[in-house]
Amino acid sequence: MKIQTQLVSHRKATFKGVNQKKYITIHETGNRKRGANAQAHAQLQQKGFHASWHWQVDDQVAIQSYPHTVQCWHAGDGEGTGNLASIAIEICVNEDGDYHQAIQNAILLTKHIMKEEHIPASRVVQHHHWSRKDCPEFLRSGKKGVNWGQFKQQIQSGGSHIHNTDQTIKLGHTGKGVEQLQQRLNRLGYTVLIDGSFGQETLFAIRFFQARHRLVVDGIAGPKTREMLLRLQQVKQAAPIRVVQYGQKNEAVAVVQQSLNQLGEQLAIDQSFGPKTLQAVRTFQITNRLVIDGHVGPLTWEALHQSIYS
Numbered sequence: 001m002k003i004q005t006q007l008v009s010h011r012k013a014t015f016k017g018v019n020q021k022k023y024i025t026i027h028e029t030g031n032r033k034r035g036a037n038a039q040a041h042a043q044l045q046q047k048g049f050h051a052s053w054h055w056q057v058d059d060q061v062a063i064q065s066y067p068h069t070v071q072c073w074h075a076g077d078g079e080g081t082g083n084l085a086s087i088a089i090e091i092c093v094n095e096d097g098d099y100h101q102a103i104q105n106a107i108l109l110t111k112h113i114m115k116e117e118h119i120p121a122s123r124v125v126q127h128h129h130w131s132r133k134d135c136p137e138f139l140r141s142g143k144k145g146v147n148w149g150q151f152k153q154q155i156q157s158g159g160s161h162i163h164n165t166d167q168t169i170k171l172g173h174t175g176k177g178v179e180q181l182q183q184r185l186n187r188l189g190y191t192v193l194i195d196g197s198f199g200q201e202t203l204f205a206i207r208f209f210q211a212r213h214r215l216v217v218d219g220i221a222g223p224k225t226r227e228m229l230l231r232l233q234q235v236k237q238a239a240p241i242r243v244v245q246y247g248q249k250n251e252a253v254a255v256v257q258q259s260l261n262q263l264g265e266q267l268a269i270d271q272s273f274g275p276k277t278l279q280a281v282r283t284f285q286i287t288n289r290l291v292i293d294g295h296v297g298p299l300t301w302e303a304l305h306q307s308i309y310s
Contacts, residue, residue, distance in 0.1 A: 001105045003062045005168050006042045007218050013045075013052040015071035015084060016270065023086035023123045024113055025075055026106070026151070027053065028093050028136035036094040038063045053088035055109060059101035062109045067170075067218055068117060076131030086125075087113060091136060099144050107154045114155065116172060121156045169221040173198045181221050184229045185209065189305065207255050212301050214242050217251035244296040248273045256296050259304045260284060 029041060038058040045052060045065045052072040056063050066072055068087050075082025091106045093099060110124060126148065127135035138144045139151055169177050179196035186192060190205040203219045210217045215225055244252045249272045257267045257277055265280045278294045285292045288303045296304070 001062060001108050002060070003064065003109070005064045005220065005222055006046070007067065007216055007220070008045050008052070008065050009216060010048065011070070011271075012048050013050060013073050014066070015073070015079070017071050017084060019069050019071045019087070020085040021068055021087055021117045021119065023081070023125055024110055024119055025082060025086040025088050025125055025127055025130065026110070026136055026139070027074065027088060027090045027127045028138055029056070029090050030093065030135070030137065032093050032095050034094060034096040037092050037097055040094075041090060041092065053090050055088065055113075056090045056092060057102060057106045057109050058092035058094070059098035059105065062105060067220065068113075075127065076133055080130060082127075082130030086130075087117065087119075089113075091139075093138060099138070100146065103139075103144075103146055103151065107151065110155050121152060124152065124155060168223075169198060169226075171198055171200075171203050171219065178202070181206075181226070181229070184233050187233055188229065204258070208259070208305060211244070211252040211255035212241050217255055241298045241301060244273065246273050246278050246294055253277065256281070256304070259308060262308055263304075 029036065038056040038061055041056040042063040042065055051074060052066060053074045054064060054066045054068060054070070054072055056065070071084050072088050073083060074088040075086060077083055089106060089109060091102055093102075113119065114121065114124070126140065127133055128140065134140060139146065139148045141147075169181055174197045176196065178198045179194060181198075182192050182194040182196070182202060185202070185205050186194065188209075190209060192201050192205045206221055206225065207217055207219045209215075209229070210219075210225060213228055215228065221229075242252055244256050251271055253273045254269050254271045256273070257269050260277075260280045261267055261269070263284070267277055267280055281296060281300070282292050282294050284304070285294075285300060288307070290299055290303060
């Protein structure tokens with residue numbers, strides 16, 4: 001089965017905390033109309049739907065919309081464990097799709113996430129577990145020829161293999177691909193340990209790189225991030241650097257806040273460039289003999305990087 005990453009660029013329908021990833025919650029979309037496949041649901045989230053989930057899977061592909069660390073609105077339990085500590089998978093039930101193949105793909109995806117996030121089968125649960133909603137409806141009733149007991153049995157047997165068409169590298173991954181990524185980061189001045197293990201240090205460097213170069217700040221080395229790293233290494237020229245300033249609300253602001261906190265500040269990581277973040281930036285600029293304008297432009301970005309990694 002193929003997987004794709006189409007991360008949502010906003011956080012309109014999510015909580016602000018970090019998902020503890022203790023459970024996997026299985027849903028069915030409920031939309032039986034023709035064309036209501038994984039791609040359609042991924043686009044629905046991108047447009048700003050009133051709910052959110054990490055994955056949608058159909059008979060062809062699984063698409064990830066949010067990193068597993070994001071707390072999505074999917075379980076119907078408010079600020080309960082379902083929303084705050086589980087990874088959501090929506091199985092598409094569109095009438096022009098192959099439901100049985102969608103279930104098989106969902107089994108593969110679930111097993112893949114179980115292995116990746118160290119989640120046991122006992123913590124793979126139905127949406128019904130959290131809010132008593134009749135979901136996943138077809139799996140619960142067995143109307144389509146496969147029931148929940150069979151689903152649970154399948155996720156506990158055999159191996160799982162998913163072909164990642166995006167060749168993403170992210171937190172927890174190891175191997176030659178991670179080592180090459182770390183080497184490229186180092187050549188561009190991001191000092192990280194080259195050990196072939198994607199840990200917190202590599203995650204921070206990737207987020208820092210993304211924030212500086214107008215990329216989605218998700219900490220995942222997907223196609224666009226890796227292409228930018230390679231291009232900059234090859235041509236040795238600067239890409240347009242994002243200027244972060246007062247009044248902005250985005251993930252680049254969160255990277256600035258995290259960076260300043262590593263240097264001793266105690267800012268809320270709220271993605272909002274308000275008075276406290278402004279004062280912290282100005283203080284940093286004073287300390288580092290920079291122009292005191294409160295903007296995080298090229299020179300301030302560089303000084304932050306040097307201060308953290310020196």
